[in-house]
Amino acid sequence: MALGHVLLGLLARGGRHGYDLKRQYDARFPMAKPIAPAQVYATLERLLRDGLVAPGGTDRGGGPDRTSYEMTPAGRLELDAWLAEVEAPTPFVSNPLAVKVTLALLVAGDDAAADYLQRQRAAHRERMREYTRVKTDPDTSLAGVLAADYALNHLDADLRWIDTALARVASLSEELRP
Structure with a gap:
């Protein structure tokens, strides 16, 4: 934009x-x-x-x-x-979460990657609570509610990815071993 x-x-x-x-x-x-x-x-x-x-x-x-x-x-x-103009879906996904998980696996192993994902999940949930408070505040404008809905949906998608990544940490670790 x-x-x-x-x-x-x-x-x-x-x-x-x-x-x-x-x-x-x-x-x-x-x-x-x-x-x-x-x-x-x-x-x-x-x-x-x-x-x-x-x-x-x-x-x-x-x-x-x-x-x-x-x-x-x-x-x-x-x-x-x-x-x-229709917004073209981004051809490249910049995902710092995936980069950090991969590097945590390479540098520190399964436990570090899983720990990072757990902490990231907690941070996402806290941010979701903040947006939910904004969204449910009767003084929030419709534009604010719409923005909070957008953010909440993106955070929810990240949480689903985090859960998938946690389930795959061991497999990813094996794949990354030299």
């Missing part, structure tokens, strides 16, 4: 200045990777350069002047094209 597309989506309902876009991002995507205000402004500059946004005016409130940005027709076409 490109931050430029996210900002275009947030501008679809009308012009906003950079700080407001940051607040909207934080509110709409509460469990996404945080972004810094500098990222927002750098991305807005690229969108401006590419003709996807245009300055919409300046707010001269009590603080520094704030330029608001509006999506251009070209920006709308870009956003619509991006929204229509």
